[in-house]
Amino acid sequence: MRRDVRILLLGEAQVGKTSLILSLVGEEFPEEVPPRAEEITIPADVTPEKVPTHIVDYSEAEQTDEELRQEIHKANVVCVVYDVSEEATIEKIRTKWIPLVNGGSTRGPRVPIILVGNKSDLRPGSSMEAVLPIMSQFPEIETCVECSAKNLRNISELFYYAQKAVLHPTAPLYDPEAKRVTSCQPG
Template structure:
């Protein structure tokens, strides 16, 4: 399988709750900004060309990618990450910078770009990290227009966030987006599922961590295309989240180009969990 190539954003600087007043005063998000990720000029230097050729020479024949596709401008896409305060910012930070921050300040809003190559296709992703607090329910939808994939996150060790994924986050994005836009459900903090201290704390409230099977069932219920688990702290499953989102975007775009087929029977609606 072709390697994943990531372009790290060097100016990562999320807006946190301490900057909220200035943020709202300056009205930093406009609808026009929300409609389009940052532009990035596409240039290929001789050094990049040499690197591509050298990389291809080291690949097995079955994994070689057409060099022309490497030189072509990447496809542009937009991913929006939503959910309670469950480690969304660290999920992005670990993917972009390979850096996990303990006690990450609450993010009000942040956005940036990254380049990723999946299955031979180069994609420039504009990502949007949204606030999970109720105070920003009116502000958050400004980031939704023209989204290609929604990544809905909950914490495996915070059952309330799991319920909110179904009762708040999926309904909210479906209200503002086309029904066929892919949704990926992600359980964060996988590393804490068997932590004795966390298990003891959950037991006090007669709760327990969310099981993998419950996440799968939830994904099916809300119409997500897949369910994934990750640990940003251990960098476990993080890359898989963004690879899955990229493949979902590419698949959705390919479907829009394909000839329309006759509609089949509509599946039964899922029952409340």
């Protein structure tokens, strides 16, 4: 069993990455949002799986491409955040973020990805129709969660799914590309 989990939040500017983190920690929507949240460690005793969880924010404005590559390399799971009311941020999942996370991956299994549709309070209905083709194209996507940092909707669930993708991965057991169960080697 892992001793800790490192979750990295990526996505276009203004999709709400920092707001999601601050809403989780403060249990209310932040009045003022900085360009980037400091790395936050959630102690083991308050997580469902009882492991310390590190949540890392990414800001294109404040970090270099090299810093981003280093963060991706250190991450156990990546949450790609998009704005459910902005079609362009959904398209960037396929064209920019997933290739960036796993495109140059030579380190064995791909990093699990959770798609996070934020700002669900701004759009009636669901964005799932738009992301389902992306989910079927990339087997490393574990799940998709729609949430609202503003309404505190599904925020703890999003981080729970991210933790679960690391602690109880489907990847070593089931190879979605080959569509078969694989042998399980301890990691």
